[in-house]
Amino acid sequence: MIDCRDLPFRNRVISPARDSASRPAPSADRPHRSGRSGVGPLAVVLMGLGLMVGLPAGPSAGMTPHAAAPEEEFVESERETLRDGLRPISPDENAVRHLGRHAPPFISESLGVAFHRPADSTVTGQRGAGEIVYTIAENAESPNWNLSVQHLFVTAGRFDAEQQIEDHLEQLRSAERDFRVLENKSILVNGIQGHLAYVEQRPNPQADPIVNGWLILPQGENVLLVFSMLLFPEDYAQLRPMFDAMISTVAVRSAEELTVRRMGRIEEGRRFLENLDPEKLRDLIGTREWSRIYRESADGDPDTEEEVGYALLEIREGRRGELNPDRHPDRYSDRERQEGLLVRLQGRAIGDAKRNIFLDSLALYWMSWDQTEEAWSVRGTQRQGEATRTEIETGIRNPARTGAPRPLLTVVRDRGSEYTREPIEWEVPESYLSQALGAIIGRLLPMDREETVEYAYYFYNFTLSNPQLSVRIDEWGPADDDSGNWVLRTRLGAESPVITTLYSPSRQFIRRTRGDGTITEPISLERLHRLWQRKGLPTGQERDSSRPADRGPGRPPGQSPGQSPGQSPGQGGSRPPR
Structure with missing residues (x-):
């Protein structure tokens, strides 16, 4: 899946071992990659x-x-x-x-x-x-x-x-x-x-x-x-x-130490999710935040910083049927009218600016207020000039019912000719974190402890090319300085690099850093537009907005940039950079 939420890192290819005329090609037992x-x-x-x-x-x-x-x-x-x-x-x-x-x-x-x-x-x-x-x-x-x-x-x-x-x-x-x-x-x-x-x-x-x-x-x-x-x-x-x-x-x-440590994290995660009531979630309704994603320059000069992408986060109350923007509310079924938490992530990532390759994304995550149900729709479009390639992912988690004592999670990925649309299913374990909560958890974790606490939960790991459930680990605690800020250090799996996010005492997002050197910080829409225009980067507004595939939710055909409070500079979708 084209996944703009998991930011890029540079891979290194290691060639076969010692390769010369005096040596045969390495066998399976020789050191090589x-x-x-x-x-x-x-x-x-x-x-x-x-x-x-x-x-x-x-x-x-x-x-x-x-x-x-x-x-x-x-x-x-x-x-x-x-x-x-x-x-x-x-x-x-x-x-x-x-x-x-x-x-x-x-x-x-x-x-x-x-x-x-x-x-x-x-x-x-x-x-x-x-x-x-x-x-x-x-x-x-x-x-x-x-x-x-x-x-x-x-x-x-x-x-x-x-x-x-x-x-x-x-x-x-x-x-x-x-x-x-x-x-x-x-x-x-x-x-x-x-x-x-x-x-x-x-x-x-x-x-x-x-x-x-x-x-x-x-x-x-x-x-x-x-x-x-x-x-x-x-x-x-x-x-x-x-x-x-x-x-x-x-x-x-020791294996015993690993088990005790793992179970302790899971138990903390379970308690946190059980104590997360709907009122705490509703307190976040109305959040709307633009973010700039970039890499710092080697010489510290802001003018030579490398732009990686941008994203828009919106949190509001919404109906399940809104996952399909093309479906009119008058045609919603009873299930589609169900109210819950709706998290919207939209953005653009730069693939190769010189070759005009960009990745546009739209991710909609819905969860019932009691956390027993969730659904999501993620659309990612890779663009090179007028050429496009789109991937779509949908997910549904149904509650436990008679004959199915465990909730069932179903995910479908559509990559056109490269991937089948056959659903993949898992029984959902206890201490499970929904996709919606995963995007906003730093705004919800408790600030009532002086010590750092480790939480862990099972979640659908969107970063992997082969879908699977993983264990996410969140370390949450006060910053070491006297700022009053709080630090969230996340691993999307036991072997994943640490993602460090800083929040203010009032839970406002300050900064996110990743092991690949990318930095995410809040930015105003106006400043973001000026920055990308000054660097000659297309924001996505340049395309003909009358084409349905290029039109984000809530933007009428022909609408100019900045007119709609819900519109991002880029159109299309996949999990946006976070």
């Missing part, structure tokens, strides 16, 4: 590419985590953690010597692991069957090494880390494979007893030899944390100290 292009969320559309990471297999079938084909590709960015989130052990001078003075942290809340990685490395991730695998590699056109980290779920009696390594070596012996053990020892990693091994072997009789390394750490009952290293034999002596330096900074949360 592969790139692919495709259409997915706005981040993919704007950058013109997606990522598929080629991850090495585990040391044997018995050590390969339970995972299916990839469900979603994503990139781990350099990001801040939640306030009391997991952090790696600080590197000592020896580790700094091999990782670099500014070695960035790698942090995975869902895997429960953190460590420092080399300054000249990149991180990519892959999700399959609910499991996550991260791979860290040399930041080079032809990387010479990589390290992947993932969970391994084992059956009873096979929990011992050393035994896992021995089982793999025995399989190599039984298969009469040519291999040489470089290291095989128990190791204590910051208080956790694990096992470390390096083996030089040929993936197949015709292939060049490679070195596989494995660090296995117990993390809980039947759960092992596996680090898999891949490199070339001639680099082993040089790179081994670097891998040792990474290992020296590893910090791990």
Whole structure:
């Protein structure tokens, strides 16, 4: 889905490993990545590419985590953690010597692991069957090494880390494979007893030899944390100290700690939603706010700031039938006449201004006052001159009823020839956050605690190309300064970058920052028009407004800009930038 609400970030494609005339093409067991292009969320559309990471297999079938084909590709960015989130052990001078003075942290809340990685490395991730695998590699056109980290779920009696390594070596012996053990020892990693091994072997009789390394750490009952290293034999002596330096900074949360932390967040989210009465929602009716989305310039000069997009947020009471602007109210059914909260997000994102590529968006989110029902309509149109491509998403959540004890969420995405219109359905778990509330939650969270509180809720994750329910995490608390402001730090999934939003003591939106460097701030409509006109950017008003596809709700044909209080500079739709 073209998704203007999830702002763009820059992806990096890592080419296959060491590619020269003296070396054959890398096998599946060699450290490598592969790139692919495709259409997915706005981040993919704007950058013109997606990522598929080629991850090495585990040391044997018995050590390969339970995972299916990839469900979603994503990139781990350099990001801040939640306030009391997991952090790696600080590197000592020896580790700094091999990782670099500014070695960035790698942090995975869902895997429960953190460590420092080399300054000249990149991180990519892959999700399959609910499991996550991260791979860290040399930041080079032809990387010479990589390290992947993932969970391994084992059956009873096979929990011992050393035994896992021995089982793999025995399989190599039984298969009469040519291999040489470089290291095989128990190791204590910051208080956790694990096992470390390096083996030089040929993936197949015709292939060049490679070195596989494995660090296995117990993390809980039947759960092992596996680090898999891949490199070339001639680099082993040089790179081994670097891998040792990474290992020296590893910090791990136990599976039990992860579960307790996760359930505590969910319980806080459940209590918040239960206490959110209709009157609190009605207090927001009448909110109408324009936002500018941009990137700061390297030299701090406002004149050279990069415009990314704009958005309009409106909150009002509305009927369910208003999700279809073309349907006259006189023709509403009884269900369509149902009153509730209506959140409208409309905006424009810049795909490539030089090529005249823009993404226009209109998202309408409706929710019943008691939160038991919701529906939404999202329309996104990518434009390049007169050429357009439109994607539409609709969602409906019905309440529990006789024969269906759990509420049911149904989502349909229409990408024309690229996607079927078959609905996708989920049973809705408790502590579920509607799309309407997700857009405005910072204006509703309680300000009655002095400490920072973490909330979590299940929600429909609009940022993924493959629809699914995820767990959103919100950390909410007073700002560290004496301003009286409040800070909302959000993750749209355990592995998502943190989105930081600042609110005033009166809950007025001040500023939002994302890991990709984009900033969102309130702006008046007049100033927004002047800014875009000065930079030669089309606001969307330039098109013939008599065409229904280009006309936003509430704007009659031929109406000039600024006449309607509900009209945005851009027409069309998808989730706008937020």
